[in-house]
Amino acid sequence: MNFKKKVGSLLICMTLVASSFAPSFADGARVVTLGVNNTAEQKQKILNYFGVKENEVVILEVNNQEERQYLGGIATEAQLGTKTYSCAYVEPTNSGSGINVKTANITWVTSSMVASTLSTAGMTDANCVIASTFPVSGTGALTGVMKAFEDATGEKLDESKKELASEELITTGDLGDEIGQDKATGVVNDVKIEVIKNGTSDTTQIADIINNVTNNYNITLTDAQVKQITDLMKKIAAQNYDYNSMKDTLNNVSNIVEDNLKEAGESIGGSGILDSIGDFFSSIGEWFSNLFGGNKDLGILGETNDNMLGSDAIINATDKAAENLPSSEEVEGFFQKIINWFKDLFNNNNSQNNNETNQENNTNIEENTQTSEDNNINNTQNNDVETNSNTQNTEENSTNDSSLDIQNESEQHFNSEDIQQ
Secondary structure (H helix, E strand, O other): OHHHHHHHHHHHHHHHHHHOOOOOOOOOOOEEEEEOOOOHHHHHHHHHHHOOOHHHOEEEEEOHHHHHHHHOOOOOHHHHOOOOOOEEEEEEOOOOOOEEEEEEEEOOOOHHHHHHHHHHOOOOOEEEEEEEEEEEOOOOHHHHHHHHHHHHHOOOOOHHHHHHHHHHHHHHHHHHHHHOHHHHHHHHHHHHHHHHHHOOOOHHHHHHHHHHHHHHOOOOOOHHHHHHHHHHHHHHHOOOOOHHHHHHHHHHHHHHHHHHHHHOOOOOOOOOHHHHHHHHHHHHHHHHHHHHOOOOOOHHHHOOOHHHHOOOOOEEEOOHHHOOOOOHHHHHHHHHHHHHHHHHHHHHHHHHHHHHHHHHHHHHHHHHHHHHHHHHHHHHHHHHHHHHHHHHHHHHHHHHHHHHHHHHHHHHHHHHHHHHO
16 A cells, blocks of 8 residues: 555656646747847857747847847946847747746856846736857847737837836846846845835835835945936836736746845844744745646746856846756656666565465474474374373282282281181
């Protein structure tokens, strides 16, 4: 019975694991944007990395002029450059999925930074992969993602929000150069959450929010940095964003930043032993939810061929499960291990049954042997008792005979005296 339960549980787990490799399709199209300055070989390499063929997706090109349309006057000339190499792959997803991002060979911005910024652009539910065949800053990636999202959904994003998103990306990236990418992303994202959720537009109140958030991250900003963030947040507050449509993405970014900082040995907002215990049980609950919930789907983030870009490629994702995915050979090896495990399991079970049978037979033999020995002992004891009894009877008979002889002799003697008298 236990063996059947083990096999049943494993089959369920295998089904769930196998389902995670299945692609996810949304109502919209899948769109790829390619940096126009990539060579034909580089473009093909990117398509191979995305795991698609030209006839399977819509392919658009992005050039430096399109980047400058949103980043001009915000980014420096060094940040803008003159060529565009960043490429993007976008897949609209179901409502409530949030924005999930994976980057490869993108150095200046992170996946969580891009995800938070895309929410400012007005994007809601989408999977996005941003990549280059060699390390690049990634400033042009935002333009490519927004263009791909509009084409995939058939809906135009608000131009003002797209400009704000570009400004936010540069503001966060610049701050990241000073305090680190994760902290910069966390500060801007958390301040944005409070501003949008509470509808805060007052300069003083925004400054108070910034102060509270930076205290949580144990950092101190310069007056210039505070002003830059405040100006950005006043523009964001004026757009009247719907917090409910953004909260999945924004809260996920906060969690990612917190996890990254904890891995680096840093804490946020005075977290202590109780928070650690809470995080432990929360992680267990999340693990079971992901395992049995059936809604864990990486979409196109899980279809990339990470080995295509080499072992030195910088891979980053808003979902850790999408980082450094196994190659097809490793996947095949994984399933072969499962098959071998099943073989060993059945062999061990048969061996166990044989051992139990042999053990039972040996027990029966031992019992029969013991019974035979007991019978021999009983027979021997009975024979001894019988022999002793016979011997005793013989002795008693001999004694009786002797008594009779004595008695006869006595009688004979008495008779003789009588005769003599």
